[in-house]
Amino acid sequence: MNRRKHSRYFGPYGGRFVPEMLIPALSKLEEAFFHFRDDPGFKNELDRLLRTYAGRPTPLYFAENLTHESGWCRIYLKMEGLTHTGAHKINNVLGQALLAKKMGKTRLIAETGAGQHGLATAAAAARFGLECKVFMGEVDMDRQYPNVFFMRRMGAEVIPVREGTRTLKDAVNAALKYWIEHLEETHYLLGSALGPFPYPLMVRHFQSVIGREVKRQMRKLERRPPDVLVACVGGGSNSLGLFHPFLRQKSVRCVGVEAGGRGMKPGEHAVRFSPDGRPGILQGYKSTFLQDEYGQVLPTHSISAGLDYAGISPELAHLRERGRVEFVSVDDRQALEGLSLLCRTEGILPALESAHAVAYGARLARTFSRDQAMVINISGRGDKDLFITARALDGENWLEFLSRELSRDQSY
Amino acid sequence: MTNPIDTLFNERNATRLMTHVVAGDPDLESSLDLAERMARSGADLIEIQIPFSDPLADGPTIMASNQKALDNGTRPEDCFKMIRRLRERVSVPLLVMTYANIPYRRGGKRFAGECAAAGASGVIIPDLPWDEPLPGLRDALRNRGIHFIHLVSPGMSDDRLKTVLGLASGFLYLTLRVGTTGAASGIEPRGLEFLRKVKSLTRLPVAAGFGVSAPDQVKRLKGRVEAVIIGSHLINLRRGQGVEAVESFLHLCKSSGNGRPRPE
The missing domain is CATH 3.40.50.1100 (Rossmann fold)
Known part of the structure; x- marks a missing residue:
């Protein structure tokens, strides 16, 4: 052909x-x-x-408590974590x-x-x-x-x-x-x-089901499109899936949240749109990559394994250049706070990846008015992160539990 | 000025040997010494790889070499300097091999200039197929008389093969198998069949590799190709048994490949 x-x-x-x-x-x-x-x-x-099999459509949930806690615009959560296999x-x-x-x-x-x-x-x-x-x-x-x-x-x-x-x-x-x-x-x-x-x-085509559902669900719930969409960005599949069906609606702001890791030194973060993020060619595609001045790819760090990646979707790199999608970053500590916030206010345990979006979304909500609406993509649920979050948020009990578990007699 | 690759292949009745060195593994002085000894032991062309963090086409052996070289802090400019020094010591054509991001970051024109200044006669970039752009590179190489070497592999569509044959200069780098470097040993019938097909379509010299790791394999390819490429096997030999093992392997291949007699 x-x-x-x-x-x-x-x-x-x-x-x-x-x-x-x-x-x-x-x-x-x-x-x-x-x-x-x-x-x-x-x-x-x-x-x-x-x-x-997957359990679609996933709910678009009005997070009333989070809305009150954040103080301003109405926050909806797209519950991708409720799909089969959890993301x-x-x-x-x-x-x-x-x-x-x-x-x-x-x-x-x-x-x-x-x-x-x-x-x-x-x-x-x-x-x-x-x-x-x-x-x-x-x-x-x-x-x-x-x-x-x-x-x-x-x-x-x-x-x-x-x-x-x-x-x-x-x-x-x-x-x-x-x-x-x-x-x-x-x-x-x-x-x-x-x-x-x-x-x-x-x-992106197969993931766009997320945004298409949100469009339909918002029409029903709010009778109008959302004002802003927030999603975490590792490679970009959950964010593009949410953003793509809305790209032609200029009134809908799209915000991608990258992993700020432990700090902005090389190797400490995965913020592709930062000084060490440069155009490059890697793994079969041209995009923005974290790399040194010679073109060697830099190591990355994030508390969430799903955001810990040196490259980014070529389509997102382009959408950022066109000014259609904005990018911000949230560090490891703030992501953990985002996780705790959503657990405490709504009884929802997000994946550490999605917790980045929650942390930023809750902050961003303050810049909107009460009649505006935000959708945060909860791309996954947080069960998988037990070994990271338990150590970070409840270290003493967790380690004590692990040592008890190790010394326990073998039986169910 | 005639490109030394063309001069080498002008004489058609010999099977040449092409070898591969990763610059900076274990260090630049050793790679320089290794390449020089290769030339003196029968290598007719040498590929010098500028190490890259993510060498897509390379199997475990060359991947580890790339990593080792980068851990040593080897930068592209150091590799060009090493190639320049090698150029002064040996007369065989030298080729620069690396991945697209290295010339892309430096700019195609600058990269071509560096290749020329180092005395390279050809450039091999496995992840840069003919239908993807790398601004400035191909034109600048052509202007400086350096061959951009195209790779061909079994399974290619006839359309793409014909296009590549139209674009290629110097020689064709033919992979005898579909896979990464050094991942398997042995020459597959599918590879030989593809070689026959390519040979029937072009008069360009063909250098064939991927899976060649024994003198009798070189012998088998004798008369069918203009050059045999030996990459990972030599790196493994050097790592396991030292430079002398590389030299004696090349001598063995040379006698079974029946290459041109050496002046020394």
Whole structure:
């Protein structure tokens, strides 16, 4: 096929910077995606899975207490954490897994940071009868161990990645390399709106269900569009999923929240839109990357494994340049405060990733008036973070519990 | 001025050896010494890799070399200096190999200028396919008489293959398998079949690699290609058994590849 159906670029960003040997597989994927995207049979099947398996639509919940606590605009929470497997990741996974099935693939591979994308992929693989391998940085395996355990229960092989920074970036490298070695039978189920074309477009397409639902739900609840949308941004899949259906409505502000980590020194944060964030080419796409002056990618840090990544969706990099999406950052400590705030006011435990959005949203709400409305994407729930949050927020009890658990007799 | 790569391949009845060195692993002086010894032991072309934090096309061996070089603080400018010094010591054509982000950050024109100043005859960037831009790079290389080496791999569509053959100069870098460097040893029938196909479509010299790690594999490729590429295997040899093992391996390959007789 010679005719290009779609530009591979979002403004100056995106592209398909991969070795020639990967291009046949990416072309086939592109062809399959554009073929099935609008195919009524495929759409029905995906819709049914999203409803009956993933539990969509997810509620758009009016957070009355948080609204009162913050003082000003009406705050709604998009409850993506209520989906099966506990995060928005399942939206894209079901779409791509169905596509992989149609393409006759027998194995799914995935990278994962927080483990939510890996868990969703493991679930879909079990559901569709496919083999599953999940690449996960060694550092992330330790800090998101519950997800490692759950993935293995669902039959996935979790492969520790020991290269480089041993986090999400290196898991993507490992998955890409495995894919190059096993193209024939394997679909690489990339979890974020990045990587070589068509991934950024495809992932955003499958995640846009979030924003489409919010649009409908707001019409019902408020009879008007929201004034501002707030979402955390690692690679960008939950934020783009929420923002994209609203991009043409200029009155809707879109705010992406990056991980401020421990501070602004290189290696201490994952704020791509900061002095060390420069245009670059990595992992098959052109975007903004945290890198040094020579073009070597810098290590990153965030308390949340899902935001701990040096690159960002090429589409988001473009939307920021166009001034359509604004970016801010929230550090580790503020994210923990956001988590505590939502637990205390609403009885909702957000993932540490989503807690970044909560922390900023609650602050931003003060700059709006009482008749305005904000939507914060609660991209995931926080059960998976037990080992991080318990140590950070209740260290003494937690460590005491762990040592008791270790010395306990083996029985249920 | 004729590019030394063209001069080398003008004589068609020999199978040349191309080797790979990661600049800065374990340090720049050692890489310089290694490359020099390779040239004296029978390497006809040498790829010098500027290390990158995320080398997408490389398997575990070369990946670890990149990491080692970066841990040593190796910067691109140090690599160019090393290539310049190597240029003064050996006469074989030298190629700069790296990933797209390195020339992208420096600017294509500046990178090409640095390659020229270092005396490189070719550039290999595996994650820069012909249909993606890198502002200034290709034009600047052409103006300075440096070949941008294109990679071809089994599984490529006929359309893309024909386009690449139209754009390529110097020689074609043909991967005998689809995979990362050094990940598997052995020459697959699919690779040889692809080689036959490429050979039937072009008169450009072909350098073939990926999976070559024994003298008899070099022998098998003799007469079918203009050059055999040996990368990861030599790095493993040096790491495990030292530079002498690299030298004797190359001597063995040379006698089985029946390359041009050496003046010394």
